[in-house]
Amino acid sequence: MSNEPKIDLDEVQRIATLARLKLAPREAKEIATNLGDILKYMGQLNEVDTRGINPTSHAIALPTKYRADVASTGMPTTKVLRGAPERIGDGFGVPKIVE
């Protein structure tokens, strides 16, 4: 198909906001070009005729793999919090969240 996917600067800024990223205008321009190229590349898939083929949800057809409902001891809290940028008690300290 010929409709070339384009990403405008507004779209880039919106995605950046959702991803909690701050972009300088120059960066946004560069990313818009890069994302546009990626979409164009992926867009080649649209050339394949998929009429009559069931949508694929997984590359390998695997049966459902289950585990039994058994609880094990959790990871020690000190280990859990080792990577926390900030600790508040036994919690991960983060910027204030009030809804």
Place this chain on the structure above:
Amino acid sequence: MNYEPVIGLEVHAQLRTKSKLFAPASTTFGASPNANTSEICLGMPGVLPVLNDHAVQLAVRAALGLNCTVHQRSQWSRKHYFYPDLPKGYQISQYDRPIATDGHLKINLESGEKIVRIERIHMEEDAGKNVHDSAITGNRSYVDFNRAGIPLVEIVTKPDIHSPEEASTYMKALRQILRYLWVCDGNMEEGSLRCDANVSIKPIGQKELGTRTELKNINSFRFVSQAIQYEILRQAEVLDRGEKVTQETRLWDSQAKMTRSMRSKEEAHDYRYFPDPDLPDLILEEKMISEIRTHMPELPAEKILRYTQELELSEYDAFVLCEDADVAEFFEAAINRHHNSKTIANWVINDVLRAIKGQPLSALSFSGEDLGTLVSLIDNQTISGKIAKDVFQQMLATGENPEQIVESKGLKQLTNQDEIESIIDDILTKNPENIDKYKAGNTKLLGFFVGQVMQQTSGKANPKLVNELLQKKLS
């Protein structure tokens, strides 16, 4: 103008499992922060989710109990958003191919029976919990990931609900059935059952729906109806002013008793769902579904029918006993011990339920079997009904079994005719003037004599026998 509300509910129910949906960490409520986590819950690099089989069985049971079509193939999707409570940056959920669709739940309204259609049920994992308490956290918040990965089903209705009362009745009926199915403990305070409501209004008679708002945080039956009531009135005022309702997420503030806009959530409304490459499709064998179908527990409506028809209880009694799955189970344990359903039903309704005053039955220190034994002691004339009430109080206080209490306190009923007769003779000799009055027509004095006998025997004399013997002697 007069408006007609149109309401759809989305209920999140925590499945009753020991471990999380994709990880072996525990689901126990009340653990200290971040004690129940694992590499998988925390979204560490390189981990893979492995599905909890029991969670799937519970989801299928919920779907069958709500008359849904269970799909033998469904799909796991990633729902993306960036928020501190979501360590992976996505939630594993089901999107366009949920585990079940097209069900319904019957609810009983004052105006009669109503069917609320269920659009879909899907499985997903819960997020962590953001805690903000300025006394502890100051100008920051902290995140507790104990809830992250806990298995949930989300049950979504069609917009079939038309009043706050219908909404809270639906919630109650849904909670009841999920508790009966042993799918969810229904504990709203602990967050095991949570409700969001989509509310819109339209002029009466108009076909197309109005703009809806989504209400969050309505986690009690009372809040469900209060929040919806508030939102209906708020939207009516907006429309009456000639303005438009904004489609948005609103939070119920139970302190201020109002809903307010949650702008922070609005921006995040682009979830970029796609199939989770870590998880193959969820494929359910027909055999597994039919196995669950044949082992479905008896549901409230069936139970009420059985109680009225086979046990010959009144509809009211059957309804009260079946309102809560635990109460019904308690009652059945009692009648299995002693087959006197009517008397036991009365004891459960008048004594047990009154004693626990709305607390969960698990707070009780004795079992249904113990209550059955107590009633059997009355029926085989070991104790009188009046003494039984005292024994019951003792059971409540100490949890001792009724036979023990009767034995240790010497409460056995006096049924020996000679013994009672000699007590009666003694009392009659001491009260000649009352005998005369009785014989002169003051028959109320029989009560006086019965009372005297009871006093002499500390209430243990068989009342029926005392009455008979007294009447014979006084005639």
